[in-house]
Amino acid sequence: MKLIEYPDREMMMIDLANQLAGELRACLMNHETASFAVPGGTTPGPIFDALCAVDLHWSRIHVMLTDERWVPEDHPRSNTALLRERLLKERAAMAELVPLYAEAERPEDILGTLSKAIEPELPISVLLLGMGADAHVASIFPEADNLSAALEADAPPLMAMRAPGAEEPRVTLTARVLDGAMSKHIVITGSEKRETLERARSQRRWEAPVRAVWNDAKVHWAE
Numbered sequence: 001m002k003l004i005e006y007p008d009r010e011m012m013m014i015d016l017a018n019q020l021a022g023e024l025r026a027c028l029m030n031h032e033t034a035s036f037a038v039p040g041g042t043t044p045g046p047i048f049d050a051l052c053a054v055d056l057h058w059s060r061i062h063v064m065l066t067d068e069r070w071v072p073e074d075h076p077r078s079n080t081a082l083l084r085e086r087l088l089k090e091r092a093a094m095a096e097l098v099p100l101y102a103e104a105e106r107p108e109d110i111l112g113t114l115s116k117a118i119e120p121e122l123p124i125s126v127l128l129l130g131m132g133a134d135a136h137v138a139s140i141f142p143e144a145d146n147l148s149a150a151l152e153a154d155a156p157p158l159m160a161m162r163a164p165g166a167e168e169p170r171v172t173l174t175a176r177v178l179d180g181a182m183s184k185h186i187v188i189t190g191s192e193k194r195e196t197l198e199r200a201r202s203q204r205r206w207e208a209p210v211r212a213v214w215n216d217a218k219v220h221w222a223e
Contacts, residue, residue, distance in 0.1 A: 001216075008222055012187070012221075016128075019185070020036075020047070028057050031125070033062055034062070036064070039138070040065055040069075041079070041130055052090045054091065062095070062121055063083070063098065064121065066128075066172065068100035069169075069170055070101065070106070073101070101114075107171045118158055122157065122177060123177075125182050127178060129186045130186070131197070132193075133193055135207070137209050140161070142206065147209070150175055152176070154176070158173060158177075175213060179212060185219075186210070188220070189222055
């Protein structure tokens with residue numbers, strides 16, 4: 001893990017957007033397509049705002065979420081809706097979305113179909129992750145029901161996850177898929193998450209899931 005500190009959040013978001021664009025551009029020089037996995041939530045919004053206007057071959061970039069709440073796209077808590085609002089517009093509207101949600105009562109009912117769409121995108125070309133104050137990444141929460149399975153080296157690419165405090169079931173890329181990305185970035189803000197990151201150095205993966213993915217990752221932090 002390489003920790004990169006920035007003097008303020010705005011500079012961090014702009015600089016990180018430039019790094020991600022550069023890595024996607026470099027990938028497309030050697031491959032027909034590039035896979036780009038990103039988190040939901042509010043933290044990456046400014047990064048998406050900067051990225052969507054960048055001149056890239058977006059039609060060759062396949063975008064997927066690292067995790068999704070099991071709600072339809074018109075639900076206010078949908079990460080997919082946020083992605084369309086903040087990233088998949090302007091020039092980036094040409095990108096192909098690889099969905100993590102489909103209409104079904106439970107994620108388990110359709111995980112196989114969703115996983116088949118993800119498998120051709122692996123390994124992920126460029127990965128952007130957030131981290132929670134409890135050290136979770138994607139929807140791999142410390143107390144989640146399928147935590148141990150999601151951390152296994154032979155885990156499937158996609159798993160359903162339920163956790164205390166989560167309002168609805170989630171689907172998440174597993175640690176194997178996240179850690180196997182060709183390029184990994186983790187973006188965090190504030191003193192609380194910085195303390196969580198430092199505390200994770202002495203914890204096990206099931207206590208701090210970020211540990212399962214931070215090898216060779218760049219961690220970007222600003223107060």
